[in-house]
Amino acid sequence: MFRYILRRLLQMVLAFFGTTLIVYALTFAGQGDPIQALAGERPVTPAQRAYLTEKYHLDATGVGGFFYRYFDYVKNLLQGNLGESLTGRNIGDILQQAWPVTVRLALIALAVAIIFGVTAGVLAGIRRASIFDNSTLVLTLLVLGIPTIVLAPLAQYFLGVKWQLFPPTAGSDPTFYALLLPGIVLGSLSLATALRLTRASVAENLRADYVRTARSKGLVKRRIVVVHVLRNSLIPVVTFLGVELGNLMSGAIITEGVFNIPGVGFNLFRGIRTEDGPLVVGIVSVLVVVYLVSNLVVDVLYAVLDPRIRYE
Amino acid sequence: MTINPTPASATPEGGHLLELRDLHVEFRTNEGVARVINGVSYHLDAGETLAVLGESGSGKSVTAQAIMGILDTPPAFVRSGQILYQGQDLLTRSEEQRRQVRGKEIAMIFQDALSALNPVFPVGWQIGETLRQRAGMSRGDARRRAVELMDLVKIPGAAKRIGDYPHQFSGGMRQRVMIAMALALDPKVLIADEPTTALDVTVQAQIMDLLADLRRELNMAMILITHDLGVVAGVADRIAVMYAGRIVEHADVRSLYKAPAHPYTKGLLESIPRLDVRGQELSTIKGLPPNLMRIPSGCPFHPRCPYVQQVCVDEVPHDLVLGDGRTSACHFAQEVRDDSVAR
Numbered sequence: 001m002f003r004y005i006l007r008r009l010l011q012m013v014l015a016f017f018g019t020t021l022i023v024y025a026l027t028f029a030g031q032g033d034p035i036q037a038l039a040g041e042r043p044v045t046p047a048q049r050a051y052l053t054e055k056y057h058l059d060a061t062g063v064g065g066f067f068y069r070y071f072d073y074v075k076n077l078l079q080g081n082l083g084e085s086l087t088g089r090n091i092g093d094i095l096q097q098a099w100p101v102t103v104r105l106a107l108i109a110l111a112v113a114i115i116f117g118v119t120a121g122v123l124a125g126i127r128r129a130s131i132f133d134n135s136t137l138v139l140t141l142l143v144l145g146i147p148t149i150v151l152a153p154l155a156q157y158f159l160g161v162k163w164q165l166f167p168p169t170a171g172s173d174p175t176f177y178a179l180l181l182p183g184i185v186l187g188s189l190s191l192a193t194a195l196r197l198t199r200a201s202v203a204e205n206l207r208a209d210y211v212r213t214a215r216s217k218g219l220v221k222r223r224i225v226v227v228h229v230l231r232n233s234l235i236p237v238v239t240f241l242g243v244e245l246g247n248l249m250s251g252a253i254i255t256e257g258v259f260n261i262p263g264v265g266f267n268l269f270r271g272i273r274t275e276d277g278p279l280v281v282g283i284v285s286v287l288v289v290v291y292l293v294s295n296l297v298v299d300v301l302y303a304v305l306d307p308r309i310r311y312e
Numbered sequence: 313m314t315i316n317p318t319p320a321s322a323t324p325e326g327g328h329l330l331e332l333r334d335l336h337v338e339f340r341t342n343e344g345v346a347r348v349i350n351g352v353s354y355h356l357d358a359g360e361t362l363a364v365l366g367e368s369g370s371g372k373s374v375t376a377q378a379i380m381g382i383l384d385t386p387p388a389f390v391r392s393g394q395i396l397y398q399g400q401d402l403l404t405r406s407e408e409q410r411r412q413v414r415g416k417e418i419a420m421i422f423q424d425a426l427s428a429l430n431p432v433f434p435v436g437w438q439i440g441e442t443l444r445q446r447a448g449m450s451r452g453d454a455r456r457r458a459v460e461l462m463d464l465v466k467i468p469g470a471a472k473r474i475g476d477y478p479h480q481f482s483g484g485m486r487q488r489v490m491i492a493m494a495l496a497l498d499p500k501v502l503i504a505d506e507p508t509t510a511l512d513v514t515v516q517a518q519i520m521d522l523l524a525d526l527r528r529e530l531n532m533a534m535i536l537i538t539h540d541l542g543v544v545a546g547v548a549d550r551i552a553v554m555y556a557g558r559i560v561e562h563a564d565v566r567s568l569y570k571a572p573a574h575p576y577t578k579g580l581l582e583s584i585p586r587l588d589v590r591g592q593e594l595s596t597i598k599g600l601p602p603n604l605m606r607i608p609s610g611c612p613f614h615p616r617c618p619y620v621q622q623v624c625v626d627e628v629p630h631d632l633v634l635g636d637g638r639t640s641a642c643h644f645a646q647e648v649r650d651d652s653v654a655r
Contacts (some may be wrong), residue, residue, distance in 0.1 A: 207384075209427035215382045216422075217442045217493070218414035231432055307477040308431055 004311035005300065012292045016285075017074070023284045024070050027277045073281070082282040085271070091282035094267055101174065102263035105256070106248035108176075108183025110241065113190035118237060121198025125233070126225065128203050136199070140192040148189065152258040155185050169260040182259040186252050190244045197240055201233035208232070235305045239298055246294030250287040327399045328355035329533055330379070330418070330501055335393035337371070337378055337557075339604075340386060346604040348374050348388070350557040356501065361527060361534045363544040363565075365580070366554035369601050372537045375554075376503045379535075380420050381410040397501075415442055419499035423506040425486035429478040435489045436462075436474030442496040461492040465522060484515035488522070495526065502527065503535045508543060520547055541584055545569065550637075553577045556602050556612035562631075563638040573632075573640040573649035575617045611643070619644050 035044055035052050044052075053059055057069050076083055082091035124133040143151075159181055160168030166181035205211070206229055214224045256266040264283060271279035303309045337349035349371045356362050364372045377383045379395055381402065395402040397417065402410060422428040430438060439461055440454035449457065455474065462470035465488040478486055487507060494502060504523060508516035524547045527534045536548055544551060544565065551568050553561040553576065561574035572578040579597040599616035602608055608615055614624040623643050631639040634649065642648060 209422065209424065210430040212377075212382055213422060213428045213490075213493075214430070216380050216414055216420045218411050218416060218446055218497075219441070220411065220445075223445065228430055232430070235432075306432060308479050 001311055008296050019288045020285045024281050027280050083278050085279040086276045098264045098267050105179050105183055108179055109187030109248050110245055112184050112187030113194045117191035117194030118198050121195040122202050124199040125202025140195050143188050143192040148254045152185050152255050172262050182255050186255045198237050201236055205229045205233040239302050242298035246291050249290050329358045331355040331396040333394040336391040337374055338391055339388050344605045348557050348604055352559055354552045356533050358533050359531055360549045363536045363548035363551045365551055367539055367601055370554040371557040372554050373505050376505050416497040418501040419494035420503040421490045421494045421507050424510045425490045434475045439493045446497055465492045483511050487519050501533045505537045556607055561640045571649045571652040573634055573645045574642045575619050575648055576613050
């Protein structure tokens, strides 16, 4: 197991450089005149142009110049310096402010998925083909079918503006209550998937041979379900939720945008919109690490939960 | 009322330890109703071994699961009949009373031990679970008893292997774990549902020997379900042959092997390869087992039977008593048996 984790960590290094290189290339290679993009509509004086060219090493051109700037960027990155955005703010500071908000939002969304999705999934799996099972099927298909870009404004309008049950927007430094509605909207997709997955897994395990054995041992039904069936059927669900937490942590661009939540996704979206290359690359680089680490944790967790899985 | 857990003496005078009377089970599916068990009757006395023989789909496992009360309902429904254990009909008992019987009075082992054991719990835990949950043992006592049981079924290094998971055992060892688990509560009846089918031939013999030894040592009665005539010969006292959810022939092992009195049994025996007769083509039973949603009229075996006459198509044969406790559900039972002797 230790050797497996070590090997995965080494693979992560490769994956990290690969993805940052691609993101860096996509962000900067296509840019016409980065200095003009930086200045927007305003004219750029020759002195400013010279200063910025010097600062961003724009004098080196072509593929060589690109790699020169990329390695320069990576060098700073490895020293923990994410650089500055085009607006002159330290990207590390931006993330430090945005991340706690996104993590809170992600945890609310995950809690919604676990509390409602997994519970309803277990019940639907036990009572297959019941009214409850069928209504969850319809509801989850509906949720899965509505994109967040539709669901989020709808929830905001009805629950936030019209009936005023929740604050319609979060604003800076949001409270738990202000994050609740966005959390539910964000979590509804994970909820629906978790429900379908749990239901299928429970239904399948209830038919397994070991359940027949447990019954022939004369165990009570509750114990068969809670101990034998759930222990087996929650393995894929826990794995899914682990991956999902990684996804949620990397920010929800649409939800954070609609509800005006100053999280990671919100900043990333702003970076893309204002063509702020350093900001986009900085955030994505950190997201890559978050994603890689959460995937490793899930794989290790999988081996812990299922004794049949052994990593060499 | 509760089932009295004292030995076979508790059985009413003249009664059997376990007796099935005219059991009918059907599976109600979307495609229709499959009549899986159509009037099965057999009995089991304390300390004896009954082999239930038949091909897949003949209803032998379903009968066993009906005895255990572990049929999946739906789709399976017991339509009529009685399952008498120590004189009391299990089918009229509450689910809770039936649960008390499972494992403690009648225990069962299954065909494929890999899927029949829970993959995520250590084997010692699974054996101990029965003891903790059913006999109220403490964790430590259950663990010690689990090691004893694993020793009993001859798993080498039982104390060391108690924490291992099912997938870490070989097929034979896994089946021994299954057996240890079934024996945990000292049942009086052990139902072995094709216990050796998933195993290598050499391991098959070891498991059969183990089962026979344990049955003798622990003075249990055993129902051995199998489709393998070779497995039966050395172990069983009596054989019940099943076809399309019926017992077609019932006899003690010796006379059945010597002179089968049902064309189906005869066909089965003739299809066993023999080492002493060389160069002959192996005979087979023509055709396929019937679709249980459309069982043929009259004798269900008539489309495949070499003895078939018009009466077989028209009339369901009743059990013909042939003496020595033998019965055969064939219109021509006498002829078939005489043929078999003459051969």
